[in-house]
Amino acid sequence: MFERGKKDDGTDEGADFRSAAPKRSAEQSSAGAAGLSGECAVIGRSIEINGDVHGNEDLRIEGDVSGTVELRNSNLTIGKEGKVRADVYAKSITVDGTTEGDLYASERIVVHISAHVRGNITAPKVGIEEGAKFKGTIEMDQDAVEKALGKANMKAAKPGERPVARPGEPKIAQKDLVREAASGTGPQAGAR
Amino acid sequence: MGRATARAPIELPALLNAPLFRQLVGQLDGASRRIVLDLGAASTPMLSLLGRSRCRVEIADLADEGGIDRLNSEAPANELVALAASLLPEHQSGEAVDLAFCWDLLNYLKPHAISVLMSAVAARGRQGMLAHALIVYSERTMPGRPGRYVPTEDLKLLDRAIPAAIIAAPRYSPEFLGSNLGKFAIEHARLLGNGMQEFVFRLH
Numbered sequence: 150m151f152e153r154g155k156k157d158d159g160t161d162e163g164a165d166f167r168s169a170a171p172k173r174s175a176e177q178s179s180a181g182a183a184g185l186s187g188e189c190a191v192i193g194r195s196i197e198i199n200g201d202v203h204g205n206e207d208l209r210i211e212g213d214v215s216g217t218v219e220l221r222n223s224n225l226t227i228g229k230e231g232k233v234r235a236d237v238y239a240k241s242i243t244v245d246g247t248t249e250g251d252l253y254a255s256e257r258i259v260v261h262i263s264a265h266v267r268g269n270i271t272a273p274k275v276g277i278e279e280g281a282k283f284k285g286t287i288e289m290d291q292d293a294v295e296k297a298l299g300k301a302n303m304k305a306a307k308p309g310e311r312p313v314a315r316p317g318e319p320k321i322a323q324k325d326l327v328r329e330a331a332s333g334t335g336p337q338a339g340a341r
Numbered sequence: 342m343g344r345a346t347a348r349a350p351i352e353l354p355a356l357l358n359a360p361l362f363r364q365l366v367g368q369l370d371g372a373s374r375r376i377v378l379d380l381g382a383a384s385t386p387m388l389s390l391l392g393r394s395r396c397r398v399e400i401a402d403l404a405d406e407g408g409i410d411r412l413n414s415e416a417p418a419n420e421l422v423a424l425a426a427s428l429l430p431e432h433q434s435g436e437a438v439d440l441a442f443c444w445d446l447l448n449y450l451k452p453h454a455i456s457v458l459m460s461a462v463a464a465r466g467r468q469g470m471l472a473h474a475l476i477v478y479s480e481r482t483m484p485g486r487p488g489r490y491v492p493t494e495d496l497k498l499l500d501r502a503i504p505a506a507i508i509a510a511p512r513y514s515p516e517f518l519g520s521n522l523g524k525f526a527i528e529h530a531r532l533l534g535n536g537m538q539e540f541v542f543r544l545h
Contacts, residue, residue, distance in 0.1 A: 260383075269433070275392070277383040279489070279501065284402050285430050287388065290374055290395040 194230040202235075210246070229263050238298075242272075244281075255298055271297045357475075357490075357498040361529055361539045365440065365473055366496060369394040378429070378441040378462065386491040387442075399430045399438070403446055403458075404487050412454040421454070425461035437467035443474040444490050445537070448483055448511060452521050455513075460523040463544050472525060472542040476518070477510040479536030484508075515540075 189207045192198065196212035207224045210231040218225065218237040225239040231246035241256045244264040252258055252266070257274035260266055265282040273294050275287050288294055369375055374395040379387065383400045391398055403409060408428045412421065441462050447455055462472065475490075477483045485505040490498045518540065519527050525542035533539050 269431075275388055276385050277388065279382075279384055279491075281383070282402075282405065283383045283400055284405070285400060286434070287383070287398040287400065289388070289392045290397060292395070293374070293397065 189226075192231075227264075253298055356493065357500065357533065357535060357537070359475070359498050359533060359539050361531055361541050362473055362492075362498060363496040365471065365541065366390060366492070369396065369440075371395065375439045376434075376436045378438045378465065380442060380446050380458075380462075381444045381487070382489060384489070384491045386493070390492050390496075397434065397436065399432070401429050403428055404449075409446070409449050409454075409487075412458060413449075413451045418453075418457070421457045422460070425457045426464070428458075429461060429465065432465055437470070438462070438465045439467060439470055441466070441470065441472040443472055445475040445477070445483075445488050447474050447513065447518075448477050449487055452517070455518075456521050456523055459521075459525055459542075463524045466544045468544060470544040471528065472544070474540045474542065475533075476513050476538045476540060477536070478512055478514075478532065478538040480510055481512070482507045483510040518542075 189209055190204065192202075192208065192210045192212040192214065194211040198212065198214045199216060201217040201219065202208070202214060203219045205221065205223055207226075208218075208220055209226040209228055210218075210233060211228040212230070213232045215234040218233065218235050218239070220239040222240055224241045224243070225237060226243045227233050227246045227248060229245045233247070234249045236250045236253070237248070238253045240254060242252050242254045242258045244252075244258070244260045244266055246263070247265045249267050251269045252271065254272040256272065257276070258270050258272040259275075260270075260277045260281045260283055262278045262280040264278075267284055269286045269288065270283075271288040271294055273289065273291055275289055277283055277287075288297060369391070371394055374397070376397050376399070377391055378399045378401065380401045380403050382402045382405065383398075388398065401408075403412075411424055412428070414421070416424070447458075450458060459472075463470075475488075484502060485508045486502065488500040488502040490500055493499055513521075515527055515530055515538070522542055525544050527540060528543040529539075529541040531539045
């Protein structure tokens with residue numbers, strides 16, 4: 150359950166949390182500093198945003214963002230230089246930098262060793278690398294996660310827009326989470 | 342809490358068999374929602390274990406940012422009470438805590454700090470909540486900073502702490518703990534193979 154594992158297809162799941170992070174975003178680490186990217190939007194380290202950030206593509210934040218970050222169906226990476234003082238909603242969130250606010254993800258949240266997170270985490274799957282700074286609450290109860298995400302979507306959705314978690318959409322079942330944990334795959338396995 | 346006496350790395354037990362811990366987490370079923378307060382740092386193995394059940398986990402990470410030293414200070418009682426409450430995560434949901442993991446943190450707190458901290462924990466708990474703790478009992482010394490315990494697949498505890506200077510252990514007795522835990526009382530106690538005493542406290 151807690152050991153490095155192989156995925157069902159025989160590939161190595163990896164020993165650390167980088168395997169759980171969205172791969173495309175991870176590949177953009179060097180591009181982040183330049184503020185330019187091919188497939189992943191980047192808020193560069195010299196950019197400061199006070200307000201709400203919305204979008205439908207993967208985003209990497211290396212700058213300073215205050216307000217709300219909402220990427221309903223996309224992946225967000227907060228890079229090592231990134232400072233986010235905001236409530237964040239995304240499909241998955243990977244934190245290498247600093248966040249102050251609540252993090253909501255419909256799939257998973259991964260907090261790496263360089264991260265400093267103050268706030269609450271709500272996601273069906275959560276991984277916190279040993280040594281990461283985190284103080285707050287972690288909500289993993291599937292029912293509570295869905296309820297919180299529903300509320301968050303309602304709060305964040307603009308009039309006429311659909312919420313993220315629509316009835317009938319595939320959901321990550323608790324049993325799948327347990328199966329992944331038991332098999333040693335998934336973000337909760339193999340911190341070291 | 343005590344004075345450092347040496348810098349030599351000490352040998353830590355590879356695995357700690359803690360039956361009361363195993364019993365507690367074994368009682369976390371998948372049907373009932375539980376609120377768990379972890380006074381230590383977040384770890385993925387612990388989250389993975391608690392993720393099997395319907396848990397909300399509150400992470401205090403007391404050893405971070407000098408929390409232990411601040412609690413051990415000689416500040417006025419009312420300030421310490423406020424400090425202890427502030428060191429715990431914000432309690433927004435209003436749901437009462439069912440289970441707290443103290444790990445070995447109490448060894449690093451002075452008696453008055455133990456009382457203050459456990460009172461703050463009790464203020465968040467439901468009647469009957471349980472708290473688990475590991476107290477250095479047989480040995481006269483202990484590592485200079487708290488351990489980083491993570492559960493293994495077979496529910497033993499692995500201490501991943503970096504070796505530190507050793508210091509004198511307070512060796513709190515069951516009698517002492519029984520009279521310094523506020524509304525908590527000792528429910529179970531068991532001497533472990535490494536000389537630690539494992540406790541489960543119950544909030545009355």
